[in-house]
Amino acid sequence: MQIVRNPRRFNSWFLILFIFLFFFSSLFFGTMYLLFRQTLRSTADATLIQMADEGAVSLSHGQTPDFFIVKQRIDLATSLSPFTIIYNKKQLPIAANVVLDGVVPTLPTGVLIHADGKKINKVTWQPKNKVRAAIIVIPFSGKQKGYILVGRSLLEVEKQNQIVLVFSLLSWGVSIGVLCGLFFI
Secondary structure (H helix, E strand, O other): OOOOOOHHHHOHHHHHHHHHHHHHHHHHHHHHHHHHHHHHHHHHHHHHHHHHHHHHHHHHOOOOHHHHOOOOOEEOOOOOOOEEEEEEOOOOEEEEOEEEOOEOOOOOOOHHHHHHOOOOEEEEEEEEOOEEEEEEEEEEOOOOOEEEEEEEEOHHHHHHHHHHHHHHHHHHHHHHHHHHHHHHO
C-alpha cells in the first residue's frame, strides 16, 4: 500500500491563502459583532433622547418638574422602565422617580457639567456593580434652569449582546472549520 500525499499541503501559496482567509474571516466576524453590539446599544438611546428633549423644552417653557415624574418609584436594580431625574441649576435633584438602595442614585462628577457644553450628553452609567443604565442628560433654561436626565436599564441590551456574541463566535468557528476542511483535508 502506497501513501499518497496531498500536494496542496506543502504548497506555500495555499498556506498564504489560508492565513489570509483566516485573518479575513476573523476580521469580518469581529467587525460584524462590534457593529451589531453598537447598534443594540444605540437603540437603547433612541426613545430616551426623544423623552429628554421634549422634557427639556417643556421645562424651559415653565412646566413644573413634577409633571414629568411618574408617581411609581422605579428601582434601578430591578426595573426595565425608563426613569427621570430633574436637577436644578445647582445640580441638585429636585424631582426623581428612580431609586437605588432606597435613595436617588448619585451621578458621577462632571456628567451634568459636560452636558452644559453640548446639547445632549449620552452616557452609560454604572452606579453599582451589575447595575448599568443608558442615560441622556439635556440642559434646559428659560423660566427655570437645570438638567433633565432620562435613562433606562441596559439589562436586556446586555442579554442581546451575549446572544450576538455567541452567534458571532459560532459563525466564526464554522468558517474556520470550513477553511481547515478545504485546505488540510
